[in-house]
Amino acid sequence: MAFGLGWFIALVVGLSLSLGLLIIWVGLPMLALMMVAWRFGAMLERQLVRAAFGVRIASPYRRLPEGRNPLTKLKGMAGDPATWKDLAYLAVLFPITLVEFVVSVTVWAATGMLLFMPVIVALDGSGAEVGVGFVSYWAGNPLEALPISVGGLFFLVLAMYVTRIMAIGHSAFAGLMLGPSPSQKENLELRQRTEHLRASRARGVDAAEFERRRIERDLHDGAQQRLLAVAMDIGRARAKLDDDPEGARALIEQAHDGTKEAISELRDLARGIYPAILTDRGLDPALSGLAGRAPVPVEVEVDLPERPPAAVESIAYFIVAESLANIAKYARATRASVRVARDDRWVVVEVIDNGVGGAVARPKGGLAGLADRAATIDGMLIVDSPPGGPTIVRADLPCNW
Numbered sequence: 001m002a003f004g005l006g007w008f009i010a011l012v013v014g015l016s017l018s019l020g021l022l023i024i025w026v027g028l029p030m031l032a033l034m035m036v037a038w039r040f041g042a043m044l045e046r047q048l049v050r051a052a053f054g055v056r057i058a059s060p061y062r063r064l065p066e067g068r069n070p071l072t073k074l075k076g077m078a079g080d081p082a083t084w085k086d087l088a089y090l091a092v093l094f095p096i097t098l099v100e101f102v103v104s105v106t107v108w109a110a111t112g113m114l115l116f117m118p119v120i121v122a123l124d125g126s127g128a129e130v131g132v133g134f135v136s137y138w139a140g141n142p143l144e145a146l147p148i149s150v151g152g153l154f155f156l157v158l159a160m161y162v163t164r165i166m167a168i169g170h171s172a173f174a175g176l177m178l179g180p181s182p183s184q185k186e187n188l189e190l191r192q193r194t195e196h197l198r199a200s201r202a203r204g205v206d207a208a209e210f211e212r213r214r215i216e217r218d219l220h221d222g223a224q225q226r227l228l229a230v231a232m233d234i235g236r237a238r239a240k241l242d243d244d245p246e247g248a249r250a251l252i253e254q255a256h257d258g259t260k261e262a263i264s265e266l267r268d269l270a271r272g273i274y275p276a277i278l279t280d281r282g283l284d285p286a287l288s289g290l291a292g293r294a295p296v297p298v299e300v301e302v303d304l305p306e307r308p309p310a311a312v313e314s315i316a317y318f319i320v321a322e323s324l325a326n327i328a329k330y331a332r333a334t335r336a337s338v339r340v341a342r343d344d345r346w347v348v349v350e351v352i353d354n355g356v357g358g359a360v361a362r363p364k365g366g367l368a369g370l371a372d373r374a375a376t377i378d379g380m381l382i383v384d385s386p387p388g389g390p391t392i393v394r395a396d397l398p399c400n401w
Contacts, residue, residue, distance in 0.1 A: 114152030331355025
C-alpha cells in the first residue's frame, strides 16, 4: 500500500505538472522523465510480486530501437502498449492495495482479538462482550472467554483463506497488467521454441560431424591399415611364389589372418554405426547383447509394448552402449542395471551402476555426445553421479507411436 500511495502521489503531481507545462517546452522533457520513471516502477513491481508471491512476470516490452539517440528510444517507449499498461497499473495500485490493507487488518485484528480473549479479559478484569449482529456473548472471566478463543480458530482459517485469495487475485492482476499480452506470449513461446530447435539442430550437426570423424579415424587407423598390410603380404607372396614356396605360404597365412582381423574390425565399426540386431530384433535383444559383452553383471529390463521409431531406438542403444563403456573404464562397479520403459509419449532410458561416481558431462566428452544425440530429437539427458556413487544416467526421448 505504501508503494501504491507513493506512486499515486507521484503520478498525480508529476503528470499534472507536466501536462500543465506543455504550453512551454519544459513540460515535454518532464513528461518523458515521468514515462521513464513509471517504467522503472513497473519493473520494480515485477520483482516485488516475484518476491512476495513467487510469480515470475515476463517482460512485455518491445525491443528499443538501435543506436544512441535518446529521442528515438523515447519514441519507441511511447509507442509500446506495455508502457501505458504500466501507467494504468501504478495508477490503480493504491486503491487496490488500500482495500487489501483494510480487509487484512480487519480479519487479522478480529482473529487475534478472539484468540487472545482470555488474556484480554484477565488483564482488563471487568469482562468483555463479543457480539455479531443480534447475538452477543458476555465473558466475565478467562474461563468464560475460552469458547470465544475456539471461535477464533474459525476466524484464523477464514483469515488465511482471505489472505491467500487476495494474494492470488493481486498476482493475477499484476500478471495481466505488467505481463505480456496473449499474442506476445505466443510470439515469446515461438521464439523460445525456435531458439531451442536451432540449438538442437546445431548440437545434432556437431554430433554427426563428430561421428563422421570417428568413423573416418577408425577406418584409417584400423581396417585400412590392416588391408594395406594384407595387400603388401600378398604382393610379397606373389614375388616369392616361384623361388620360395614356403615363404610365400607363410605370407599368405599372414595375409589371411590380417583379412580376418580387418573383417572383425569392419564388423565392429558397422555395429558402431547401426547394429544389425537392432534393426532385425529390436532394443531388448540388442541391449542384452551389450550387457553380455560388459565386464560386470548387467541386469536389462525393456518394457515397451510397441517398438519405437528407428531414430529413438538408435539413440537409446548408443546411450546404453556409451554408458556401459564408461562403467567398464572408470566406474569400478560390481554391477549395473539398464531399464528402458515407456512413460506416456516418452521413452525413458536409465543406466545405473554402483561404482565410485563423480561422472561429469564434460564438453566434447562421451556423455556430452550422448546429450547431443538426445537433443537431435528434442530429448534430454541427465547425469546424477555424486562422489561415492551410485551413478544414474537417464535419458528422456520424445516418441510418437
